[in-house]
Amino acid sequence: MSQILPNLTPEFFRLLLSGMAVNFEIAAIALLLGVALAVPLVLLRLGGGIPGRLASLLVGLMRAAPTFVVMFFLLNALPRGIGLSGAMIVAVALVPYAASYIADSGVDAVRQLRAGSRQAGLLILPNIARSFFVMVMSSSAGAAIGVREGIAVILREAEQAHGLGQILVLFAIGVICFGIPLQVGFAIIRAIQARLGRPSLPEEEAALTGEATVPIEQT
Amino acid sequence: MRAAVLVVALALATGSAWADASPDAALAGLLDEARDAASTPGTCAQPGIDRLVKIYCAGRIRIGAREYYPLFGTKNGDVWTGYEIDVARDIAKKLGVNIEFSKAKAATRIPMLADDNVDLIIATMGHNTERDSQVLFIRPHYYQSETIVVGPRGLVIRGWDDLRGRTVCVTVGNGSNAELVAHGVRLLLFGEAETLPDRLSDETCLLVAQDDSFFAYYLANPEFSARFDDKFGFAQVPWGMAVARTGSDELARALDLMSEIFHRDGVFLAAARANHIATAFLVRQQEVWNRPACNTDTGSSNPACVLPPLNIVQQPTPFAPEVAAFKRWVALLTGSQPSLPMLETAPAWSLFLSGIVNSLLLIGGALAATLGFALLFGAMMASGTRLLRWPARAITAALQSSPILLTLAMTSVFVHAIAPYSSGLALIASIVALGLSNGSNAGQAIAEAYLTFHAEAGASATPASALFLRAVSRAATQIVAFLINAAKGTPIASFIGAPELLSALTDITSFSSGRGTTYTLLLVFYTGVVILVVWLCHRFQALLERRGAVA
Numbered sequence: 001m002s003q004i005l006p007n008l009t010p011e012f013f014r015l016l017l018s019g020m021a022v023n024f025e026i027a028a029i030a031l032l033l034g035v036a037l038a039v040p041l042v043l044l045r046l047g048g049g050i051p052g053r054l055a056s057l058l059v060g061l062m063r064a065a066p067t068f069v070v071m072f073f074l075l076n077a078l079p080r081g082i083g084l085s086g087a088m089i090v091a092v093a094l095v096p097y098a099a100s101y102i103a104d105s106g107v108d109a110v111r112q113l114r115a116g117s118r119q120a121g122l123l124i125l126p127n128i129a130r131s132f133f134v135m136v137m138s139s140s141a142g143a144a145i146g147v148r149e150g151i152a153v154i155l156r157e158a159e160q161a162h163g164l165g166q167i168l169v170l171f172a173i174g175v176i177c178f179g180i181p182l183q184v185g186f187a188i189i190r191a192i193q194a195r196l197g198r199p200s201l202p203e204e205e206a207a208l209t210g211e212a213t214v215p216i217e218q219t
Numbered sequence: 220m221r222a223a224v225l226v227v228a229l230a231l232a233t234g235s236a237w238a239d240a241s242p243d244a245a246l247a248g249l250l251d252e253a254r255d256a257a258s259t260p261g262t263c264a265q266p267g268i269d270r271l272v273k274i275y276c277a278g279r280i281r282i283g284a285r286e287y288y289p290l291f292g293t294k295n296g297d298v299w300t301g302y303e304i305d306v307a308r309d310i311a312k313k314l315g316v317n318i319e320f321s322k323a324k325a326a327t328r329i330p331m332l333a334d335d336n337v338d339l340i341i342a343t344m345g346h347n348t349e350r351d352s353q354v355l356f357i358r359p360h361y362y363q364s365e366t367i368v369v370g371p372r373g374l375v376i377r378g379w380d381d382l383r384g385r386t387v388c389v390t391v392g393n394g395s396n397a398e399l400v401a402h403g404v405r406l407l408l409f410g411e412a413e414t415l416p417d418r419l420s421d422e423t424c425l426l427v428a429q430d431d432s433f434f435a436y437y438l439a440n441p442e443f444s445a446r447f448d449d450k451f452g453f454a455q456v457p458w459g460m461a462v463a464r465t466g467s468d469e470l471a472r473a474l475d476l477m478s479e480i481f482h483r484d485g486v487f488l489a490a491a492r493a494n495h496i497a498t499a500f501l502v503r504q505q506e507v508w509n510r511p512a513c514n515t516d517t518g519s520s521n522p523a524c525v526l527p528p529l530n531i532v533q534q535p536t537p538f539a540p541e542v543a544a545f546k547r548w549v550a551l552l553t554g555s556q557p558s559l560p561m562l563e564t565a566p567a568w569s570l571f572l573s574g575i576v577n578s579l580l581l582i583g584g585a586l587a588a589t590l591g592f593a594l595l596f597g598a599m600m601a602s603g604t605r606l607l608r609w610p611a612r613a614i615t616a617a618l619q620s621s622p623i624l625l626t627l628a629m630t631s632v633f634v635h636a637i638a639p640y641s642s643g644l645a646l647i648a649s650i651v652a653l654g655l656s657n658g659s660n661a662g663q664a665i666a667e668a669y670l671t672f673h674a675e676a677g678a679s680a681t682p683a684s685a686l687f688l689r690a691v692s693r694a695a696t697q698i699v700a701f702l703i704n705a706a707k708g709t710p711i712a713s714f715i716g717a718p719e720l721l722s723a724l725t726d727i728t729s730f731s732s733g734r735g736t737t738y739t740l741l742l743v744f745y746t747g748v749v750i751l752v753v754w755l756c757h758r759f760q761a762l763l764e765r766r767g768a769v770a
Contacts, residue, residue, distance in 0.1 A: 060750075061746060061750075064707075064746045064749040064750045064753065065742065065745070065746045065749075066707045066708070066709075066710050066711075066745050066746075066749065067707075068708075068710045068711045068713075068721070069710045069721060069741055069742050069745045069746075070742065072710075072721060072725070072738055072741070073738040073739065073741065073742045075738075076408075076728065076734040076735070076737070076738040077734065077735040077738045077739055137622045137623075138622070138623075140622035140623070140624040140625065141624060141711065143624055143714075144407075144624070144711075144713075144714045145407070146388070146407055146409075146418065146423045146424065148421070148422075148423055151622055151624050151625050152423070154625065155624075155625075155628055156422055156425065158628070158632075159385075159425050160371070160373070160374065160425070164632065164636050167632055168629075168632075171621075171625060171628070171629050171632075174621070174622075174625050175617055175620050175621045175625065176620075178620055178621065178622055178625070179616075179617070179619075179620025179621070180620075182619070182620055183616075183619075183620065
C-alpha cells in the first residue's frame, strides 16, 4: 500500500492550495480585463456600420486564437522591459477568450433586453460566472511556462513519484481538487439559470455557453 | 682532441637551438623588443604600432573582465577577485606592467575590443567559429566549460536516456540547447542564467542545464549542494582570451606563448585551485604542454597541441540568399530588419517543416478522435445497460473535472507505460487526450439528445439505431463546438513533447534569435488554422442538420 500511496506531506497540500489560489487569481484578472475589453466591443457591434463590422472581425479573431499560443507569443514577443510575471502573462493570454465570450454574451443580452425579455438578458451573469470557472481550468496552461499554479504542483510531485500507482494517485488528487470547485460552481450557475428561466439564445451561442455540456476552453 | 671539440661544439649548438625554440626564449625576445621600441623616443606617438608596444608605452594593460560571475570574475567595491582576475594579474606580472580592469558583459565583450576600450578580454568567452571572425583568440585556451544538468540529489539521471521526454529549464540562446532538443528533451526557456538556481530552489524547475562554470559557485555552497547535484555534462566549449583582430599581432603572439608557459608550469592550475573551480581540463592541459612536441615556440599553432574552436556554423538553406535579400528589402521599407531563423539554416528549416506537418496531423487526428469518442461515449451513455452507461458517465465527469494539461499528462503516462518515449508516441498520446476530453463532452450531448428523442418516441417502435442517428444530428451544434475546441487545444500538445509547430519553433528560438517574428508567425498560423476548422465544422454541422431534417 505504501508503494502505491505517494509520501504526501502537509507541505504538498499547502503548495497545492496556494497553487490553486494562483489559478483563481489568474482567472479573476483575465475576467476583469476581458470585461473591460468586451464592453466597447459590444457597444461597437450594437452600433453597426463599419466600426461594428470591425469589432465583429476582432471578436472572431480573438475567438480563434488558441490561448496556449497567445501565452507563448506574449512570453516571447513582448519587449523584456514590460516585465509581466508568469501569472500575469497567463491572465493576459486568457483575455482574448474572455473578451470574445463576454462580447458574444453581451450582444445577446442587450438584444434580449431590447426584445423585452429581462430574465433572458440577465443570463449574462451566469454566463460570465461560467467563463470564470472555465478560465480557472484553462489557467493550468501556466505550468508550461513555470507558473506555480495547482497543476504545476501536481506534475512536479508526479515527476518525483515512484511508479505508475503513485503518479495516478497524484493525478486523482488533481482531478478532485479542480473538480470540486468546478462542479460546485456549475451547480450554482445551473441553479441561477433555473431561477432566471431558460435562455432563448441562438444555437451557436448555446454551444459556446454550454447548455447541456460545458465546453472547457482548451487553451 | 679535435673530435672532442667537435662534440662539445655540436652539443652547445644543439642546446642553443633548443633554448631558442622554447616558448620562454621566444617570449623573452618578443617582450624585450617591445620594451625597446616603447623606450625609443617618438615611437609611442606613432600611429599603427602594435598594442604590445602601446601597453609598454602606457605602463599598463587594459583588461575587460566579468563583474559578477562568481569564482571567475567578481567586483566587490574596488576589489576584483576570481580565476580570470588572477590570470589577468599573472599576465600583467609577466609583462611587468600595471592592470586597469573594465567591466565586460556577454554582449559588450567583442565591441569593447573593436572600439579599442580594452587591450585584452578575459571574460568567460567560449571560442567558437563564429567569433573567430570577430576577434583574435589566444591559444592554448585558458579554460574549458561544459553544460551540466543539475537536479535534486534523489533523482537518478545518468545520461541522455534518462533525460528524454523530461522538461529542462535553460536560458534562451544557449549554444547547447540544440543538443538537448536533439535528444528529445523539452525546454522551458528563461531569459537570465541567474534565475535558474532560484527556479530549482522554489521547485519551478526539476532540472536545469547551464555552464558548469556558472553552477560552480552554487555547487560549492553546502546548502545548495545538499539538495542538488550535477547529473552529467555535455557540449564542452574551450574558453579563450581575445584581442582585437587588427593591431594586436605581437600582443597575441606574446599571450600565446605566455599561455603555453602557464599551462606547462601549472600557473593556470594554481589559479583555478585557489578559486575552487573545476580543474580536470587544466590538469590534462598541463600534461599536454609538458610534451616536447608542444613545449616549443610553435606549440600554439600545432593542431596536435591546441583545441579547435567549437563549430557552430549551421548549413544554410538553399534559399538563404533570397531570404537575406527579402530581409534587406523589408529593412529598407520599414527601417527594421525581421528575423526569420526558421528559413535561414537547414536544421531550423527542417524542424519548421516537420512542425507544420505534425501540427496538421495533430489537428486532423484530434478532430477524428473527438468525433470517434463522441460517438462511442454517446452510444455508451444512451445504452440501456448500466454496465456501459455508468462507466461512461464516470469517465466523462472525471474528464470534465480535469484541466486539459492534467489529462494530457495522464494520457502521456499511460502511453509511455506501454512503450518507451518517442515523439510519434507523444503525438498519439496528445490526439487521444484531446479526443477523450472533447469527445466525452460531445458524447454527453448526443446521449442527452437521444434521451429527449426516446422520451418523445415513447413506446413507439422506432429502432434505437435510427434514434441515435437523429440524436447525433440534434447534437450537431455541441459536436461542432467541441471539434473547434479540440483544434484550438492542439498547441498544448507541445507540453508533453509532441513535435508540433509550437514545439518546433520553441526549439528553433532556443538556439537562434528572432523570437518576436517567430511567435508572431506561430500565432498567425494557429489562428488561421482554427478559422479554417471553424468554417469546415460549420459545413459539417449543416450537413448533419440536413440529415437530421430528412430523418
